[in-house]
Amino acid sequence: MSNIKAIVAGPRGKMGSEALKMIQNQSTLSLVACIDRMNDGMVVKEVEGLPDMDAVIYTDAAKCLSEVEADVLIDLTTPENGYTHAKLAIENGVRPVVGTTGFTNEELTELTELASEKRVGTVIAPNFAIGAVLMMQFSKWAAKHFPEVEIIEKHHDQKLDAPSGTAIKTAELIKEVRESHKQGHENETETLQGARGADVEGMKIHSMRLPGLVAHQEVVFGGLGETLTVKHDSIHRASFMSGVKLAAERVMDLDILVYGLEHLLD
Numbered sequence: 001m002s003n004i005k006a007i008v009a010g011p012r013g014k015m016g017s018e019a020l021k022m023i024q025n026q027s028t029l030s031l032v033a034c035i036d037r038m039n040d041g042m043v044v045k046e047v048e049g050l051p052d053m054d055a056v057i058y059t060d061a062a063k064c065l066s067e068v069e070a071d072v073l074i075d076l077t078t079p080e081n082g083y084t085h086a087k088l089a090i091e092n093g094v095r096p097v098v099g100t101t102g103f104t105n106e107e108l109t110e111l112t113e114l115a116s117e118k119r120v121g122t123v124i125a126p127n128f129a130i131g132a133v134l135m136m137q138f139s140k141w142a143a144k145h146f147p148e149v150e151i152i153e154k155h156h157d158q159k160l161d162a163p164s165g166t167a168i169k170t171a172e173l174i175k176e177v178r179e180s181h182k183q184g185h186e187n188e189t190e191t192l193q194g195a196r197g198a199d200v201e202g203m204k205i206h207s208m209r210l211p212g213l214v215a216h217q218e219v220v221f222g223g224l225g226e227t228l229t230v231k232h233d234s235i236h237r238a239s240f241m242s243g244v245k246l247a248a249e250r251v252m253d254l255d256i257l258v259y260g261l262e263h264l265l266d
């Protein structure tokens with residue numbers, strides 16, 4: 001598949017700007033427009049800090065998605081806007097590739113149904129880093145043998161959603177093989193609220209936010225006399241870009257929504 005026409009939403013963001021660089025440096029995708037909160041009508045290269053690209057910026061997502069001839073929308077914005085953009089894209093026959101996290105289950109269900117109804121391929125991937133996808137798969141495997149598990153995710157302090165989309169997805173994958181049960185002492189209490197973290201069927205998720213971090217997760221399993229830790233670190237946002245490119249290429253052959261990059265990997 002070559003010359004896939006892409007719109008990027010969130011071009012000034014940490015991920016969006018990395019996606020522009022990725023598009024500029026490869027040959028299967030071309031940038032045809034951007035959706036941003038500002039700079040309406042400007043071209044990308046006129047915005048300070050953005051690459052030398054000629055695509056026009058729209059602040060009106062509905063206008064962009066109905067006017068511009070595009071194959072895919074790569075959304076890297078905020079939970080609320082990501083959902084709206086994905087919905088608009090599907091309605092306009094533009095395939096969403098969504099990295100934005102923080103969607104509710106209801107929103108995911110609605111987008112899944114809409115994509116099927118309109119037969120518009122859609123990828124929503126809470127983590128595009130190949131190493132993170134493997135970390136989640138290894139965790140699912142380990143949970144078959146070690147059902148006592150806690151997830152610790154660590155991110156930069158500008159992140160809006162907690163827990164991370166990756167932690168939620170990891171818990172969902174583990175849920176497929178782990179019977180729901182309470183962990184820790186049956187009489188344990190929290191003397192400080194939140195000390196034991198968020199609870200998913202007895203599994204705990206702990207979220208850390210600090211400057212200096214990018215995106216990191218440890219899944220810690222406990223057994224009799226042993227522990228096992230599965231760990232992944234994104235130390236640069238370039239780590240996500242091969243997954244974004246793969247999803248943009250593979251979404252062209254889909255007519256349903258897939259949630260998670262693992263469905264696109266061999």
Ligand SMILES: NC(=O)C1=CN([C@@H]2O[C@H](COP(=O)(O)OP(=O)(O)OC[C@H]3O[C@@H](n4cnc5c(N)ncnc54)[C@H](OP(=O)(O)O)[C@@H]3O)[C@@H](O)[C@H]2O)C=CC1
Pocket residue numbers: 009010011012013014015016035036037076077078079081098099100101102125126127128129240
């Ligand atoms: N799936 C994955 O692999 C990854 C997913 N993410 C997710 O991607 C999303 C973006 O992350 P990140 O780049 O770090 O965040 P940033 O805050 O750096 O970027 C978000 C960008 O979206 C812009 N924005 C806000 N509202 C709109 C709108 N209505 N239309 C267009 N653009 C808008 C923001 O503009 P302004 O600042 O002016 O408001 C900002 O430039 C998050 O949900 C994050 O969790 C992050 C890393 C990897």
Ligand SMILES: O=C(O)C1=N[C@H](C(=O)O)C[C@H](O)C1
Pocket residue numbers: 101126127128155156159160163164165166167214215216
């Ligand atoms: O906001 C981020 O940075 C990241 N968000 C995604 C998530 O919520 O899991 C993916 C990655 O962890 C980076």
